[in-house]
Amino acid sequence: MDRLSVLIVVCLLASWSECHTEGEYNETQITALLLEDPADTTEEINDAVFDQEPQIPELLTLNTSASQTGCEASIFMVLGALEERQRATERALEETNQKLEASLATCETQVATLNSTLNELRRTYEGQGRVAFSVALPTESTIGPLNVIFPLVYRHIHINIGGHYSPVTGYFTAPVRGVYYFSFNSICWATNQGTCGGSLYHNGIFIASWYGHSSTHPTSGFNSAALLLKAGDNVNVRLWAQNRISDSGNKYSTFTGFLLFPM
Numbered sequence: 568m569d570r571l572s573v574l575i576v577v578c579l580l581a582s583w584s585e586c587h588t589e590g591e592y593n594e595t596q597i598t599a600l601l602l603e604d605p606a607d608t609t610e611e612i613n614d615a616v617f618d619q620e621p622q623i624p625e626l627l628t629l630n631t632s633a634s635q636t637g638c639e640a641s642i643f644m645v646l647g648a649l650e651e652r653q654r655a656t657e658r659a660l661e662e663t664n665q666k667l668e669a670s671l672a673t674c675e676t677q678v679a680t681l682n683s684t685l686n687e688l689r690r691t692y693e694g695q696g697r698v699a700f701s702v703a704l705p706t707e708s709t710i711g712p713l714n715v716i717f718p719l720v721y722r723h724i725h726i727n728i729g730g731h732y733s734p735v736t737g738y739f740t741a742p743v744r745g746v747y748y749f750s751f752n753s754i755c756w757a758t759n760q761g762t763c764g765g766s767l768y769h770n771g772i773f774i775a776s777w778y779g780h781s782s783t784h785p786t787s788g789f790n791s792a793a794l795l796l797k798a799g800d801n802v803n804v805r806l807w808a809q810n811r812i813s814d815s816g817n818k819y820s821t822f823t824g825f826l827l828f829p830m
Contacts (some may be wrong), residue, residue, distance in 0.1 A: 611634070698742060699825035700732035701725040703818035711811030712761035719765070719804045719812065721822045738803045741796035745829035748792035751804050753777055753812050754819035757784050763813075765806040769794055786817065793827065799801075 588827065647816035702721035704710070711717065720737035724826040732739045741747065762780040766773035777788030794802065805823050806812055 637754075638828050658660050669743070698729045698731055698747075700727045700729075700739060701821065701823040702727070702733060702734065703822075704812070704814040704820045706813075706816045709756060709813040711806055713806070713808045715808050716805040716825075717808075719806055719822070721804075721820075723818065725821075736803075737792070737822075738757055738801045739824050741798055742803075743801045743826075743829050744797050745795075746793060746827045747796050747802070747824055748791065749802055749822075749824040750789070750828055751777070751822045752787065752789050752820055753779075754785055754787045755779055755781075755812065756813045757781055758811075761809050761811050763788065764810040765804060766813065767792055767802065768805055769796070769802050770800055 598813055703723040704719065705722040705815060706727065710719070721774045722734045724732075725732055727734075729742060733740050733788065739749075749767060751767060753763060753765065759782045764776065764778040766776040768774065774794065775790040777790050779786030779788050798804070798815050802824065813821055
């Protein structure tokens with residue numbers, strides 16, 4: 568806007584200078600006519616000049632008035648054109664500002680949406696990568712032998728990150744599709760009442776087992792497996808029918824699992 572104001576002033580000065588120059592030119596013509604030497608002209612020209620002498624002031628006045636009127640008209644025309652141009656420029660700037668504000672609002676909305684999606688993905692990924700549990704049997708005696716396959720419920724919680732192992736049912740439920748690692752340990756006190764054995768089950772299908780028997784000394788077993796699970800799949804340990812498992816405050820019989828990586 569400052570540059571436009573300077574432009575208006577320059578144009579007005581130029582118009583005024585042009586009009587002022589034209590007025591001076593008219594007055595110069597009249598002055599030259601008045602100062603012309605009568606001796607250098609013929610008598611006929613002198614007579615003509617003397618005949619027109621009374622009209623010279625009138626001629627000067629008319630020329631000066633006409634020049635001023637022309638200058639004023641020219642200046643008003645320039646002012647009108649510049650004002651119209653200024654208004655057009657202001658309208659264009661206003662439209663541009665409105666478009667920029669609308670574009671900025673759209674960009675801000677898109678950025679907010681992207682940030683929300685990114686945060687949600689980050690939370691999901693962090694939750695997926697933090698899945699682990701380690702539990703032990705809450706007994707200082709022996710479970711079994713029983714006439715049915717018996718799901719073991721490990722109620723003593725060492726860790727249960729993500730809360731995907733249930734100490735009520737003994738089941739681990741996969742939160743996401745991925746590769747998981749599971750291991751289990753068992754011990755049986757020496758007895759003549761049946762053998763020790765059980766299996767790791769995935770959705771009701773046994774995967775890996777342990778077995779042991781001794782009537783004179785305790786026996787222990789261990790096994791592990793890596794499984795590809797879908798979200799919602801479950802894994803647990805079950806005691807075989809007519810078998811048993813023992814533990815004490817030392818927590819020999821344990822069940823552990825964790826997510827290796829999601830897929």
